[in-house]
Amino acid sequence: MIIKKIITLVVLLTQGMYGLAQGIYGEQKDEKDAIHPDAQNNIGELLNQKVDEYRGLWYMNQPLDNEYKYKYSGGLGTYPQQHNPIAIYSKEVNKTFFCYGGTDAANSTLFYMVSYYDHATGKVPKPTLVLNKNTTDAHDNPIISIDNEGYIWLFGNSHGLSRPSYVLKSKSPYDIDTFEIIPATKQEEGKEVAMNNFSYMQAWHLPDKGFVNFFTRYKYPADRTICFMTSKDGQAWSSWQRLAAIKKGHYQISTATSEKAGSAFDFHPDDPDRNGLNYRTNIYYVETHDFGKTWQTADGKKLDLPLTDIDNPALVHDYYRKKQLVYLKDIQFDEQGHPIILYMTSQGFEAGPENDPRTWHTARWTGQKWEIRDITTSDNNYDHGSLYLEADGTWKVIGPTQTGPQPYNPGGEMALWVSHDQGKNWEMVKQMTVDSEYNHTYARRPMNAHDDFYAIWADGHGRQPSESRIYISDKEGNVFMLPQHMEEEMVKLDKMP
Incomplete structure (x- = not known):
């Protein structure tokens, strides 16, 4: 009887995610394609x-019938911006x-x-496949966090309801060799229940206070609550x-300090001509x-x-x-504790020049x-970068704002x-990559960023499957590619020309 209930639950969840996948990708044409790979209910293996x-x-989303091939695509190992942080500097061991x-x-x-x-x-070691x-x-x-004792945490997200999510913890402080799955629980109607599905997790560990996490739950009740x-x-x-659960839901970005935590978010309309996540606005x-x-x-x-109304007191700007x-793109608190939001505006979700201008702003x-002020323009909605606020009052942005080898696909130089x-x-004080083979995108800011490890991102072909390399940069914009093959246990990184 228990097994039957479990099977029924899995079927229901998969069917629910299939409906979401159809909304994203359109009706499937062939019976063999009945469940898109994004909607398959697969269990992870430690x-x-x-x-x-x-x-x-390398990943793509929503094929298009034009030369750009996809709504977005490329080397997306550091995607998306709603997963945060993916890198943390620890002064205790002088490692990021x-x-x-x-x-x-x-x-x-x-x-x-x-x-x-x-x-x-x-140097970097051989990475651990967790x-x-x-x-x-x-x-x-996944995203990463470090607690007061130095244990490293991973939060493994899921796209929708069909797959399980994971909370993992290193077995030893500041050690990446072995992780274990933590049987996380949450409070629900006064009871302790399993916490095994979440999306777009943002985990901020505050000293002596614990975790402050922002995240998304599908169909709770909005599509993305x-x-x-x-x-x-x-x-x-x-x-x-x-x-918030306004209309069809939201994407959010967040930040936190010991004094406060804040979230910036959009909303997804349900208008007949502007319906769903492809029309994210406000x-x-x-x-x-x-x-x-x-x-x-x-x-x-x-x-x-x-919040459930489009017009409400939390509105920053009406787009x-x-x-x-x-x-x-990103959010930070300045030295007064005031939020600064990095974002882009666009005329449409499809790749290509018809939806220009795509303008980077700060609020x-x-x-x-x-x-609200403008920074620059670039050629794809998924040209993602990060905002840096330095001690002397300087603001910096690292992002793929320059045209790359696959114009109008995600990323660039x-x-x-x-x-x-x-x-x-x-x-623009420096173009950090030049004459690249593939587009670079999703430059991510580490938490407590050290001058020598100021951003991390990946590259990949914008219009077809390809290899994808991982890069880091220092505060001055010098770029280092992580090794594609390692003979030794530790390898020193060389600056790219």
Whole structure:
């Protein structure tokens, strides 16, 4: 009887995810294609094996009938921006620990890969293949966290409801060799239940307070409902708190300090002519100063959550009525604790010049109002980069703003942009990659970023499956490629020309 119930549940979940996949990809034409690979209900396999290469996952989403081939595609081992952080500097051991979505030589599955950069030697070890997720969906990529005792945590995401998610923890502090699956639980209607499915996790571990996590739950009730939870030990979690469920849902990005945590998010309309995630628009912002007990806007207005109306006090800027799309990139607090949001606006979801201009912006809360300023333009909605706020007041952006070898596909050539006046004026001070074979994209900022490991990203062909390499850069924009093959246990990275 129990087995029958389990089988029934799996079928129902798979059917639910199939419906989502049809919404994303369109009706399947052949019976053999009845369940898209993104919707298959596969169980992960814990491996804890060393491999002798750094190889990123190539992934595509939504084929298009034009020369650009896909809505987005390429080397997406550091995708998406809603998974955060994927790298953390630990001053205790002078290492930057990082994770990424890896794969095998055939790009036939997703591996959870973990490694570190040793700042004392400038070397990296052979990475650890922690878990085979048994999917090729980059939405399942992991994130990383480090607790007070130095244990390394991985949160393994799932695209929708069909596959299980995982919480993993290293067996020893500051050690990447062996991880174990943690039987995480959450509170639900006063009971402790298994926590085994979540999406777009953002895990912020605060010293002496524990985990503050933002995440998404599908069909809860919106297609993508954004949520919040906390945990002191990473295993027992609070009840899930819905932040917003406007129309068809949201994508969110977040950040946290010991004083507060904040989330910026869009919404997905349900209009007849603008329906779903491809029409993401608007920017909202909410924050909590008491571990999620109460929530407010940037100017202190108290909020009753979840937000369910398009027009509400958390609105930062109305792009919905301008019929512009919004692609959130990054968020940081400045030295006054005011949020600064990095994002792009676009005219449509399809790749190609007809949806130009695609403009990078910052939205900064001044203490009195939201100040929106332009940075530059680039040629794809998924040209993702990161925002850096330095101690002297300098703002920096690292992102693929320059045209790459596959124009109008995700990514391009990486560039370093600098502003000395809080985003009023920007200058590209360095093009970090030149004459590349593939597009570079999803430059990600490590938590507590060290000058020698300031960003991590991957490359890949924008219009067809290809190999994907992993890169890091330092604060000055010098680029280093992680080794594609290793004979020795530790290898020193050489700066690219």
